[in-house]
Amino acid sequence: EVQLVESGGGLVQPGGSLRLSCAASGFTFSTSDMNWVRQAPGKGLEWVSYISSRGNGIYYADSVKGRFTISRDNAKNSLYLQMNSLRAEDTAIYYCARDFGYSYGTFDYWGQGSLLTVSS
Amino acid sequence: QSALTQPASVSGSPGQSITISCTGTSSDVGGYKYVSWYQQHPGKAPKLMIYEVSNRPSGVSNRFSGSKSGNAASLTISGLQAEDEADYYCSSYTSSSTVIFGGGTKLTVL
Numbered sequence: 001e002v003q004l005v006e007s008g009g010g011l012v013q014p015g016g017s018l019r020l021s022c023a024a025s026g027f028t029f030s031t032s033d034m035n036w037v038r039q040a041p042g043k044g045l046e047w048v049s050y051i052s053s054r055g056n057g058i059y060y061a062d063s064v065k066g067r068f069t070i071s072r073d074n075a076k077n078s079l080y081l082q083m084n085s086l087r088a089e090d091t092a093i094y095y096c097a098r099d100f101g102y103s104y105g106t107f108d109y110w111g112q113g114s115l116l117t118v119s120s
Numbered sequence: 121q122s123a124l125t126q127p128a129s130v131s132g133s134p135g136q137s138i139t140i141s142c143t144g145t146s147s148d149v150g151g152y153k154y155v156s157w158y159q160q161h162p163g164k165a166p167k168l169m170i171y172e173v174s175n176r177p178s179g180v181s182n183r184f185s186g187s188k189s190g191n192a193a194s195l196t197i198s199g200l201q202a203e204d205e206a207d208y209y210c211s212s213y214t215s216s217s218t219v220i221f222g223g224g225t226k227l228t229v230l
Contacts, residue, residue, distance in 0.1 A: 050219070103154060105156065110167075
């Protein structure tokens with residue numbers, strides 16, 4: 001059974017930093033492209049970042065470019081999102097999501113999400 | 121880049137059919153076959169319902185279907201059931217190698 005379990009969320013002050021983790025199991029993580037998608041409270045979905053299976057292809061949404069860094073450790077079956085210079089508008093549930101094969105931008109499995117709150 | 125345009129809400133009675141539209145541009149919906157639809161129940165993670173415009177993942181009911189014409193895609197749900205009540209989001213791959221979502225549509229089953 002495919003499982004994605006996010007952790008690391010919490011309350012951070014504006015300007016602060018936090019790292020989210022996503023532990024993957026039930027599939028071959030090292031051959032899967034991965035993403036982070038977020039959802040502000042009561043709002044819609046927003047794609048945040050993508051990383052290829054080997055980590056050599058990375059993309060970011062304009063809203064986080066220069067502040068967030070996506071990475072992965074295939075030996076640990078883990079995905080990460082380092083978030084710096086956090087703003088109130090980064091407050092959201094952050095989901096890790098697996099890319100669906102060769103279908104670009106299609107996410108077939110999602111974690112349960114980790115809540116980040118940016119507030120003083 | 122602005123979100124894809126979806127109606128804020130749609131409604132239908134059990135057994136009826138509804139269609140949710142998703143409008144983008146030639147740089148996203150119109151330019152690629154990589155249009156997906158997701159269902160999200162309150163407090164739950166999104167679930168993939170349609171990928172590549174009209175394909176259903178294993179396990180998704182054939183009451184769900186998708187199509188595309190030009191810069192607009194659509195999700196149709198036939199034979200509405202109470203459990204279909206949820207938020208629905210479209211998404212598309214873009215020319216910038218990013219992904220853009222629609223604003224979401226709340227489906228109410230009357």
